[in-house]
Each structure stands twice: as C-alpha cells, then as structure tokens.
Amino acid sequence: xxxxxxxxxxxxxxxxxxxxxxxILAAAKALMAEIGDADAVSVRAVAERVGVSTPSIYLHFxxxxxxxxxxxxxxxxDLERAMEDAAATTEDPFEGLRLRGMAYVAFAIENPEHxxxxxxxxxGQDHSGRIPFGRDDIVAGTTYHQLTAAVQRxxxxxxxxxxxxxxxxxxxxxxxxxxxxxxxxxxPGIGGEDAMALCDYVISAAGLGVAMIGRLGPADHPEHxxxxxxxxxxxxxxxx
Amino acid sequence: xxxxxxxxxxxxxxxxxxxxxxxILAAAKALMAEIGDADAVSVRAVAERVGVSTPSIYLHFxxxxxxxxxxxxxxxxDLERAMEDAAATTEDPFEGLRLRGMAYVAFAIENPEHxxxxxxxxxGQDHSGRIPFGRDDIVAGTTYHQLTAAVQRxxxxxxxxxxxxxxxxxxxxxxxxxxxxxxxxxxPGIGGEDAMALCDYVISAAGLGVAMIGRLGPADHPEHxxxxxxxxxxxxxxxx
DNA sequence: TGTACATCAGTGAACGCGCGTTCACTGATGTAC
DNA sequence: TGTACATCAGTGAACGCGCGTTCACTGATGTAC
Numbered sequence: 001x002x003x004x005x006x007x008x009x010x011x012x013x014x015x016x017x018x019x020x021x022x023x024i025l026a027a028a029k030a031l032m033a034e035i036g037d038a039d040a041v042s043v044r045a046v047a048e049r050v051g052v053s054t055p056s057i058y059l060h061f062x063x064x065x066x067x068x069x070x071x072x073x074x075x076x077x078d079l080e081r082a083m084e085d086a087a088a089t090t091e092d093p094f095e096g097l098r099l100r101g102m103a104y105v106a107f108a109i110e111n112p113e114h115x116x117x118x119x120x121x122x123x124g125q126d127h128s129g130r131i132p133f134g135r136d137d138i139v140a141g142t143t144y145h146q147l148t149a150a151v152q153r154x155x156x157x158x159x160x161x162x163x164x165x166x167x168x169x170x171x172x173x174x175x176x177x178x179x180x181x182x183x184x185x186x187x188p189g190i191g192g193e194d195a196m197a198l199c200d201y202v203i204s205a206a207g208l209g210v211a212m213i214g215r216l217g218p219a220d221h222p223e224h225x226x227x228x229x230x231x232x233x234x235x236x237x238x239x240x
Numbered sequence: 241x242x243x244x245x246x247x248x249x250x251x252x253x254x255x256x257x258x259x260x261x262x263x264i265l266a267a268a269k270a271l272m273a274e275i276g277d278a279d280a281v282s283v284r285a286v287a288e289r290v291g292v293s294t295p296s297i298y299l300h301f302x303x304x305x306x307x308x309x310x311x312x313x314x315x316x317x318d319l320e321r322a323m324e325d326a327a328a329t330t331e332d333p334f335e336g337l338r339l340r341g342m343a344y345v346a347f348a349i350e351n352p353e354h355x356x357x358x359x360x361x362x363x364g365q366d367h368s369g370r371i372p373f374g375r376d377d378i379v380a381g382t383t384y385h386q387l388t389a390a391v392q393r394x395x396x397x398x399x400x401x402x403x404x405x406x407x408x409x410x411x412x413x414x415x416x417x418x419x420x421x422x423x424x425x426x427x428p429g430i431g432g433e434d435a436m437a438l439c440d441y442v443i444s445a446a447g448l449g450v451a452m453i454g455r456l457g458p459a460d461h462p463e464h465x466x467x468x469x470x471x472x473x474x475x476x477x478x479x480x
Numbered sequence: 481t482g483t484a485c486a487t488c489a490g491t492g493a494a495c496g497c498g499c500g501t502t503c504a505c506t507g508a509t510g511t512a513c
Numbered sequence: 514t515g516t517a518c519a520t521c522a523g524t525g526a527a528c529g530c531g532c533g534t535t536c537a538c539t540g541a542t543g544t545a546c
Contacts (some may be wrong), residue, residue: 011522014509020522022281036362039279043500053524055502060309064500068360091470094466112362120353120360122276123428135429145288158470168441171423175442179419180412188363189375191411201453202415208456209449211469213441216448226334227452236455237475251489254542260489284534293491295535304533 009051023050023059028071029114038068038117065124068117071132075114080143082107089145093153094207101177102196108181108196120182144170152159161214169210176206217228249291261300263290266312269354276359278308305364308357312373315354320383322347327386333393334447339389341417341443342436349420349435360422384410403453409450416446 012019027049031041047054061067076237087096088104108115123131127201138144151166151173160169186193191198222228252259256348267289281305286302287294298319301307325335326343348355363371391406391413400409420442431438462468 011508014521017522036476042498044498055525056523058501059522063369077301079392085250092464094469098465109244116280116362120422120426121510123426131428135427138427138428154466157466158473159466167432168438171438172420172442172445174437175419175423176446177419178423179415179417182422183415183418184362186363187375187378188371191408196373198408198411202412202419205412205449206416206442207449207451208452208469209445209447210472212448213445216474221335221338225331225338226332226394226397226399229334229448231475233398233451235477237472239442254488257489282531284531295492298534300488354544417509435538 004158020050020052020056022086024052024057024060024067025070025074028067032113032117033111036113038113038121043067047055064159069132069149070208075118076133078111078114079104079107079118080141083143084146088153093157094159095149098155098200098203100150101173101207102200104177105181105196105199108185109213112185113183116185119178120185129149129231131214147173159211164210164214172210173206176202197207242392245285249370257299259311260290261418264292264307265310265314266301269314270308272353272357273351276353278353283307314352314359315358316373318351318354319347319358320381322348323383324386330341333390333397334375334399336390336411336446337387339395340390341447342440345436345439345443348425352425355421356425359418360425378400385401385402387413394447399451404450404454412450413443413446416442442459 005115008119012074024046028041028046030043032038035041043057044054047057050056055188061070061137080101081168086099090096090099103229108119118133148166151160151169154160154165154169155164157161177199180191180199181195184198196221204228264286266292268281268286271285271289272278275281283297284294286440287297290296298306322458323340326339330336330339348359358373363374370438388406388410391400391409394400395404395406395411416440420431420439421435423430424438431441456472
C-alpha cells in the first residue's frame with residue numbers, strides 16, 4: 001500500500017545504532033503527511049518505509065506513543081523556526097506579531113497533518129501523567145517568550161496600553177491564528193479562495209481589537225454596546 | 241469495560257423497528273462523551289450500551305460512518321440551538337454576536353468530545369464525494385444566516401461600516417470563538433483558571449478589531465504600523 | 481373464532497483483517513589475548 | 514598476525530486482540546382466509 005521502494009540497506013556498524021533513529025523519525029513524519037491521519041500510521045508502515053523490519057523500531061523507541069511524541073517534538077521545532085524566521089524580517093513590533101501569525105498559518109496550511117498532530121489533538125496523558133506538548137511546554141519555549149516580548153514592545157510603542165497583560169495578549173493572538181487556520185483545515189472552502197487572506201484578516205482583527213480593549217477597559221459590556229461603539233467611532237479621528 | 245447494565249429489552253413490535261434508531265444514536269453520543277475519543281467508540285460498545293446485539297446496529301445504519309454522521313447531525317443541532325437561545329436574550333446586535341460566541345464556547349467546553357467531532361476533525365469525504373458537515377452545510381443553515389443578519393444589523397447601527405462584508409465578519413467571529421475554545425480544549429491550562437474569560441476576551445477582541453479594520457481600511461499594512469496605530473489612538477476620544 | 485403463513489426485528493457465531501508488541505534467533509563487527 | 518569471544522544491530526515468526534461486517538437463523542407478530 002505504501003509505495004516505498006525499501007532499497008536494501010546495510011546495517012549500522014557497532015556503536016552506530018543511533019543512526020537509524022532519525023531515519024525512523026523522518027519516515028514517520030513523511031508517512032503522516034502522505035496518509036493524512038496520524039492514527040493511521042502504523043509501526044509496520046514506518047518500518048517498511050525505512051527498509052527495516054518492524055521490531056527494529058522498538059530498538060529506538062519504547063513504543064508507538066514514544067515515536068509519535070518524537071515526531072511531535074520535531075514538528076514543533078519546525079513550526080517555531082518558521083515563526084522566528086518570519087519575525088526576524090521586521091523591526092516593527094506590531095508587524096512582527098502579524099508576521100509571526102502569518103508564518104504560523106502558512107506552516108499549518110503547508111503541513112496540515114503535522115499541524116493537526118501538535119495543535120488539534122485532545123491532550124493524551126503521558127505514562128507519567130504529564131501532558132506532552134501542552135500549554136506548559138509551549139509557554140516555556142523561547143518562541144512564546146519572544147512573542148510576549150514583542151507584545152511588550154507594542155505596549156512600549158503605544159499600540160497597547162501599560163495596564164494590559166502581555167501574556168493574555170499573546171494567547172489571544174495565538175488563538176486568533178489558530179482559530180482561522182484550524183477552521184480552514186477542518187472546513188475547507190471557508191473564507192473563499194484565499195485562505196491566507198482570511199487568516200490575515202482574523203489575525204489583524206484580533207491584534208487591533210486588543211488595542212481597542214486597551215482603550216475601552218478590559219471587560220466593558222455596557223447595556224447598549226452597539227450605540228456606545230457607534231458613538232466612539234463617530235468621534236474617532238480620520239485615518240490616513 | 242463499558243459500565244452499561246444492558247437491562248433486558250423487549251423487541252419492537254411489527255412496524256416499529258424505527259424505535260431502536262434514536263436509542264442507538266443516544267448511546268453512541270453518550271459513549272463518545274464518556275470515552276472522550278470518537279474513534280474509540282466501537283459498534284460493539286454502542287450495541288452493548290443499548291442492550292442489543294451488534295448486528296442490530298446494521299438494521300438502522302448502513303455502516304459505522306453513517307452512525308457517526310448521524311451523531312454529527314445531532315450534535316450540530318444541539319450547538320445551533322444553544323447559540324440561537326443565547327442570541328434571543330438581547331436586542332443589541334453587537335451584544336448578540338458576543339452572546340452567540342459565548343454560547344458556542346460554553347457548548348464546546350461542556351461537550352468537548354462532541355465539539356471535537358463536528359469542528360476539529362479533518363474533513364473525511366462521503367462515499368458520494370461530499371464533505372459531511374463542511375463549510376457548505378454550516379453556511380446554508382439558519383444559524384449562520386442569523387449570524388450574518390446580526391452582523392448586518394451591526395453595520396446598520398454604525399458599529400461596522402457599510403463597505404464591510406458581513407460574511408467575512410461572521411467567519412472572523414466564528415474563527416475567533418473556535419480558536420479560543422479549541423485551544424483551551426487541546427491545551428488545557430491556557431488562559432489560566434477561567435477558560436471562559438479567555439474566550440470572552442478573544443471574541444471581544446475580534447469583534448472590536450473588525451470595527452477598527454472598518455475604519456483603517458481592509459488591508460492597511462503601513463510601513464511602521466506601530467507608530468501609525470499609536471498616533472491613531474493618541475487622537476482617539478476618551479472613553480466612557 | 482381458528483389457523484396457516486408472510487413479515488420483520490433481532491440474534492449467535494463466525495470471517496478476515498491489521499494492529500502493537502514480544503521472543504528467540506542470527507550474523508556482522510570490533511576486541512582481548 | 515591469528516583466533517576465540519563478547520557485543521550489538523537487526524530479524525522472522527508468532528501472539529493475542531479488538532475491530533467492522535456478514536450470514537444463516539429464530540421467533541414474535543400481525544394478517545388473510
């Protein structure tokens with residue numbers, strides 16, 4: 001069923017058994033993208049793709065879950081690299097937020113099954129009770145840290161206000177990007193032809209809306225919000 | 241494994257075979273919520289829960305996929321009802337958007353596996369090639385129609401501007417609510433203790449940000465957006 | 481009013497499948513002497 | 514320089530499992546006469 005040619009391979013030399021591990025990882029990653037369903041990737045298929053017998057997988061990974069965890073780790077690193085590369089192309093903090101979001105979205109659209117694996121699964125607990133690749137892992141990473149730092153620079157620049165919480169803003173932007181792109185993946189055709197344009201719109205709306213919240217107060221739900229907002233915008237300055 | 245007592249049941253009378261169908265549906269729905277993984281719900285388990293033999297399921301559903309599709313339909317109706325009920329409690333169109341979003345979010349948090357089934361799955365094609373519960377089905381429904389109508393009323397009220405597209409705005413609000421709540425489901429602990437508060441924040445940000453886009457122009461990406469935004473807000477009127 | 485029969489809801493047992501995982505094994509490779 | 518041996522990467526075959534689905538069947542029920 002899998003079209004891998006399974007070329008004959010030479011076994012690794014003594015002490016070089018670790019050489020097989022990255023090959024297994026890459027095969028699992030590739031199969032996941034091809035099959036389009038992480039659950040449907042079998043240990044057998046991965047072994048066949050690598051050109052090795054099935055039990056060999058167990059020399060490098062404790063079980064299937066450990067293999068999938070390793071793939072997660074790999075994918076996560078790819079996603080974070082894409083975001084950091086994108087952010088490095090601008091000095092403007094607000095634009096940096098937008099570029100990060102667009103890189104995030106582009107990664108998800110280009111690698112839907114990988115994105116799904118790390119971001120759209122229900123959390124399964126480790127044997128140790130830890131949730132792999134949960135909130136804590138993400139928030140502890142350098143990419144998330146850079147994101148909140150960029151938000152802080154937006155506060156410093158006067159886009160957001162000093163009383164706003166950079167963590168909450170970062171999470172909100174993350175939710176906006178994730179919401180747009182995961183909806184595009186789950187419900188194709190949404191937002192018309194240009195899915196990236198929809199995502200850009202959603203990300204921009206969230207980024208700007210957070211600024212509005214900074215001006216209106218955090219939980220401002222007046223009795224007639226439509227009238228209050230209409231009045232606010234009626235007095236707003238003309239834009240360039 | 242499933243704790244259903246499987247009380248002895250009487251067979252339906254002649255011509256009343258259809259009576260079993262809703263019971264099967266309800267059992268499948270309940271099992272899904274309990275197990276927390278739609279894929280792990282087996283036809284056998286559903287039959288056992290109903291108190292009927294496994295082949296009986298096939299008298300009412302062509303195959304397992306048809307059963308899951310029927311559950312989807314049911315869940316979708318629940319979700320839409322929750323949103324319409326929530327929206328009915330206000331006359332204000334902007335507040336109506338927010339209440340719809342909060343009802344959506346609350347439904348997802350209360351029924352995580354059901355929400356996941358209808359909104360977080362990769363689209364699987366029907367035997368006929370149609371995507372069940374895809375964008376087209378949702379957009380054609382009355383709930384989505386009411387949502388865009390509420391957006392139109394926001395335009396009429398001066399919250400959004402006449403040149404903005406109600407469909408795009410509706411989709412953006414949907415993406416925001418979905419993004420916030422699906423992130424909460426997939427990465428527990430995000431947004432701190434109160435997940436609903438985070439969702440409210442994200443929904444509000446999107447709703448307000450769309451209004452900002454209406455004033456700034458649809459794809460306004462100036463060279464130094466931070467400075468431009470800071471200038472805009474520096475001139476903005478004081479808020480109540 | 482009684483009975484033979486067609487209908488139809490529901491069943492017991494089995495089929496074949498692919499899966500994760502294990503076990504006893506092979507044979508190449510480096511090393512000690 | 515030659516050889517016995519320990520090490521270690523990798524294997525072939527099998528285990529047991531739960532799954533979706535099918536098939537020939539049973540037996541209660543309503544109906545025609």
